[in-house]
Amino acid sequence: MSDAALNPPAAQLRSKSTGRSKQKLLRLLLNIIVIAFLLGWLVPIVALFLSSVRPQADTATSGWWMAILRPDLSLANYGLALDQLRIAGSLGTSLAIAIPTTVLTVILSVIGAYALVRMKFAGRTALSLLLVALLVTPPQITLVPLLKLYNMVGLSGSIPGIWLYQVGFTLPFGVFLLRGFIASIPVELYESANLDGASELKTFTAIVLPLARPIMASLGIMAFLWSWNDLLIPLLFMGGSAMAAPITVNLAGLVAQTTQGQGPLMAATFLSVLIPLFLIISMQRYFVRGILGGAVKG
């Protein structure tokens, strides 16, 4: 009995120490896998940057990694991109599309969400359900009639036409995202403001807008990225515009023609991702919140 009682701890001790070294090994393996994955995931971005700063002759004959082994860097590609590819104009056009689209999406979404949460009216539930259903509408379903309509009223080729489309298309998501947040504000806060003498509009501007600022930032960054990164809509609706093509349209066109070579294209592409990358790094918290808040939870 005492023998048996003595033995197990010793056995346990042994298995624990082997268990521990096994754990160390697993931990090492885990770190190797994760770090290798992360490095691999970054390769395309690194490759983009390096290719954009290599001389034209090198790019055509060797891979981007040679830039590390035999550095011979120049900014000539950026010069070419800005000079000959109208990249500055394209970035400007994209900004002229994305900034108003973002602001208008956020404003109309917060107005809509507030009314949908705070005001009672017949058809409120139906309207909410309709918005949820519209969350997954493919944009393609809208193209045929809207192209006709835009041509008819002279909106095609105009930047406000793109605002109109992108804001309208993003609104269901925006209202849905903000609705959840506004519904989580305790009603007593609105009632308190009401008793303090605030009108509906004042309650909205003095209570709801300041409180919703973080979630509005979430919607803002997402709306901006969608607008900036959109190819289909500007490709279809910006034809015949005097403005330089938006950056995505410009890039998509450049891939097909090889006259300029890879270098300037890579420089142009790198310029096109600078603003989005900066935004997502500096506003990652809001982006994450937007992604999580926008997912229809089961």
Added chain:
Amino acid sequence: MSNVVISDVRKNYGPTKVIHGVDIDIDDGEFVVLVGPSGCGKSTLLRMIAGLEDITGGEVRIGSRIVNDVVAKDRDIAMVFQNYALYPHMTVAENMDFSLKLKGMGKGEREERVAKAADILGLGPLLARYPRQLSGGQRQRVAMGRAIVRDPQVFLFDEPLSNLDAKLRVEMRSEIKALQHRLKTTTIYVTHDQIEAMTMADKIVVMRDGVVEQCDTPLNLYDRPANMFVAAFIGSPSMNFIEGHVQSGANGPAFISKDGVEMALPAGANPPVGTAVTYGFRPEHMALTAAGVAGALPASITLVEPTGSETMVFLKLGTAAVAGVFRERITAGEGDVIHVLPDPTRAHLFDPDTGKRLT
């Protein structure tokens, strides 16, 4: 500052009737407490006075104005909510200043008012803080500060202390009462806690299921409850009730319980012999006595709970379970028999069917 008159006020949520016709008169400067079990419609009534709920029927008058169709923001009423409802993105000062700003008051007067309210409530050092940086008690004070800077016609409180711990609750209780005495603003205060009601109110309105059961001063409610519900609700521990009927005894009519316990009729009650009645007396209105004293009732102990200053004893009088609170220390234990004597001058008879007190 104004009086408030509530006449025949009703509230339905669709087909559900929540308030069934309530009449309350509140004098200018009075502190009225609405008390009743959870779900009886206190908050609903308060919110109708505030203008946060539509009034289905009847009339609410504040001062000389019928306010049924006046929107909340024009009723000149301040309300303190259970969760305080402080504006999270405003400092303490801004929270108090918000309503004044909306009124378009000049900066000088606003600052003066906020400073004065902060001074009264001891909020001076906290003015620049945000609500999240405050303790529960401090938030409660800010909520009151937000109400008093406005100097409104009426203060409304909806269970303002129920989110505080027990000790703080007792402190704030007296503080609110002192504040109201000082400001003399008509106040309607909702709570489900009868001790809060008893200690704070000038007048208590006891509600049950959307109906006012009784409306009177705290001591009148205690001494002369209108019915068994009020009798049981007010006072702690709750009043004892024993069912039985009136019978002629050795010294005239007396109360006989279902299992033959005989007690003297309460003073002033003279129902005819044979009437079925419920006998009510408070645990604190029962004396310990020796066997053989006239009217002494033998009772067996089921539980003794000493609190130090007094002793609470749970007893069986015949088969009826009653509670007693005695100043004396009790050495007897479970199963022992002691003798008690309810004070007939402070006992009541109730109609067992309607619950009404018989006088």
Added chain:
Amino acid sequence: MTDTLAFVPVLIAIGAIGIPVLTYVGLGLGEGILSLLPQGLSGSLRPWVWLSLPILLVLLILIYPIIVTLFTSLRDARGEGFVGGSNYLWAFSGTMMSILKNNIIWLIGFPAVTLVLSLATAVLFDKVKYEPVAMTVVILPTAISFTAGSVIWTQMYSFQPQGMTQIGTLNAIRSLFGLAPVPWLIAPVVNTLSLIFIAVWLQLGIATLILSSAIKNIGSEMLEAARLDGAGEWRIFRSMVLPNIVPSVMVVLTTMIIASLKVFDIVYVMTNGNFGTNVIANRLYYELFSANNLGHASAIAVILLVCALPVALINIFHFRAENKA
């Protein structure tokens, strides 16, 4: 060139300041008018004052076009004569069949690969100390447009005939191991899978975020208790983590399914549908612009909508359940 740049600040001022100010003024005006009306009337009109602009936009950009497209899909190339279901017959015949096959590869491949990879990243990142950095790395590509992502990946997939220096990353790695180069964008099926992987690279961050947040929501007490009971990590993952994140897995799957339905940019930029990589969204673009066949284009769009419908219904179902609780 510079002349159009000059318009940019003006347009931004109009769109980001002018219109918002007008909107606010409009709301104020609406409220002003409401305040003149009797209380009951103003209460019932107010929602429509506030919702007018959002509803109008959604009607114009989504509802109206959806209805018109449904009708146009039954009409001829010019969107005029009624042709019954012939556009749909066309959509399920001939060259369209191989396009639909590609879409099915997308519909299965993209969600599946994304899900498996994101499960791995979410679980593994959870166990390392530098999780925030790791998370940032997978989120980075989600900021990049599908267009730019495609340009970026041309460098990964670039192909030179065997014997020449490989300047594409993947083929260079293959040649390092003595393997023959693969024409990633030309070899059938391989090319569609290659395109799918670009989308995976771009969208993995979103899936990882959703799953990672779900995993963190599982009470650590439960996992700790299981560990004390001697459960191994794989066992814990299978019988504790996985069942608890099923709803989030569904979210990831539906999100990715919708994304793969709509996929256009990558195919348009990388191959323009050549080498057997075409998908219906790209074909729709072709019908719209090169073939000018509005009937065909509309039928394709309706097919896309119908494919998205189950997801819409699931969302509605969840939304209702959530709002009742």
